[in-house]
Amino acid sequence: MKVFFLFFISLTTYAFSINLESHILPYETDLSTFFKCFLGEPAICELENIDCIYVINLDERKEKWNNTVEKLSPYALTYNRFPAICGWKFSDEKFNHIKGKKCLLSKGKIGCILSHLSVIEDAYDRNFQNIWILQDDIEILRSPFLIDEYIDRLNELDPEWDLLFTDLDMRKPGDSSKLLRATCITGGFRGDQEVHKESWYLKRKNISDDFQKIRMRYGFHSVVLSRKGMKKILYYFKHVKLHTCFDIDIHFIPNIREYGLINPIIVNDSNWLISDSLSKLIEIKNLPSPYNELKNIMLFNHHGWFGENNAKGLKTLIEQRRIKTVVELGSWLGKSTMYIAEHLPEDGKVYAVDHWLGSRVHHNNKAVKNLLPTLYEQFLSNVVQKNLTEKIIPWKMTTVEAAKKMSLEGKLVDLVYIDAAHDEESVYQDMSMWYPLIKEGGVMCGDDWGWGKNLPVQRAVKQYAFDNNLKYKVYGNFWIIFKTKSFIVKRHKRSLF
Structure with a gap:
């Protein structure tokens, strides 16, 4: 001593x-x-x-x-x-x-x-x-x-x-x-x-x-x-x-x-x-599928829409609820996808669901129209450059096709983040198809609560919550529904509006 x-x-x-x-x-x-x-x-x-x-x-x-x-x-x-x-x-x-x-x-x-x-x-x-x-x-x-x-x-x-x-x-x-x-x-x-x-x-x-x-x-x-x-x-x-x-x-x-x-x-x-990790990052042939199908790795493009409330909300949910498996509906160039992946544990996975064709709004927007021909390749390249290919699994398909695929594979996920088509019917459909695929105690959440002239996202969330006797929370443009064991359809579908 x-x-x-x-x-x-x-x-x-x-x-x-x-x-x-x-x-x-x-x-x-x-x-x-x-x-x-x-x-x-x-x-x-x-x-x-x-x-x-x-x-x-x-x-x-x-x-x-x-x-x-x-x-x-x-x-x-x-x-x-x-x-x-x-x-x-x-x-x-x-x-x-x-x-x-x-x-x-x-x-x-x-x-x-x-x-x-x-x-x-x-x-x-x-x-x-x-x-x-x-x-x-x-x-x-x-x-x-x-x-x-x-x-x-x-x-x-x-x-x-x-x-x-x-x-x-x-x-x-x-x-x-x-x-x-x-x-x-x-x-x-x-x-x-x-x-x-x-x-x-x-x-x-x-x-x-x-x-x-x-x-x-x-x-x-x-x-x-x-x-x-x-x-x-x-x-x-x-x-x-x-x-x-x-x-x-x-x-x-x-x-x-x-x-x-x-x-x-x-x-x-x-x-x-160069370090070994970066050598692998640049060697396309060594990347997992579908990243190894790239003809070349494009320069990083950080374009996208991802609000501060969404980022804070997702980070809090991932940490507090120990989220490991996430499905993102609508990924664009991966701005939110990569953020989610970076906050998941090492064995966490993000299924990025998008057809990467763009919506009608995108095709009419001069600022993003030029991105559309290589949208998918740019997404893959961005993920490669961020070294997240082991965590992010791209599913190049519609949200409906992805829900059927997930169901056939018998998988349940911890969190579904909805940011795909923004019309009321599509949002309601995404919620209907994906909510049953969420584990008990899991989360469904999404973006753009206040988006659009007639607030289509907001109307869809309210309607789905009403039809299924669910409660929702809203933080700016970020909305959340927690899945509980009491999920039973108790109401006949009717419009709130």
Whole structure:
């Protein structure tokens, strides 16, 4: 017991004896006088959670810029080229002034630090809340539009986050299972700088299926910064003497909150090896049916309709009622389908029922008409890109055909989510055919309670509930009926209206 107590005291003493601010100066250096201004007004991007995308590129590397444009052009994203600062053009006098006496960085590395800080200060001065910084040596693995969803999820997990690395950690050449070791920990820190042990910095922790909490890594090829993160980075670099590379020194910022994507969106094209999971994701032939029938995986398309009340309601139902098997009637491109699948347990399944031909409304809508010829292929591609092929089972048929199929297979489900045809007759028919296929204690729910001039969905739900002596609940456009053991048709069908 005494030995344990002494060991505990030593650990506590070690933890509290480290002053991670020991190398931070009490005054601001003149580093910001070497920052570069962004000329003109940067274009705002289409992503909801990103104000601006900056791509850092040297004027001397036009071929890299052309390559980046080629990689980004299929996604129709608005981004801004930031002309990087070329440190190799510094005079020796200027270079020595910036780096100081003990810094061993090259002119090029100093230029890299100043380029990134220039972008961050530009964004901070423009009051941007979140920015995405890209370097010009990237490959794109998955749709950049996934960033919006990831930021929403990260905000829920940690509203105080600073950095989100959306790229793959640089890997050890010849062994993709091993990360490139950050050697700066043992030899790259300042003489007056107190640091943790190397094992502390190399530790990673998965905090969800999407995110990993990190303390140090190599590379800054694709990073999202929050406004809090921008402020911390700018303050830090204006109050220290430059010593090591930008992508390493940021990890020494006190209380910096850093995360990485477990399944990255971007990789560095000069030194990367894709993980096994992503290799399978891209190899169509290895996917389960019907995903393996795709001729090619289309770019991710996040189009769809899925309200906040629906999302919150479904998440609550899944968690509180331990839902495992869901049928979704009407899936479109899978926005709600994928949300449901992501919140189910690992062995959960979503049967996505849709003929993927579109309705009359869709055919008359110019905004979505162009999606119709490849609607099904786009749905499959979206599910592949989200790595949910094991959870989502597409049934390409009508809701009536699907109900008969489910009945013949003798299956009962935990939850049915109705969002298919919106006319009163079709909604009533879907409820009539699917309610008997729900387990006792299960749920029938749906979208668009307030949709349409004559409120056809609302009329159908009220009528079906009245005819079968059921109660319903409504939250905005989201409606719910719980199946109880007392489900007996007690009334003769007649209209309420």
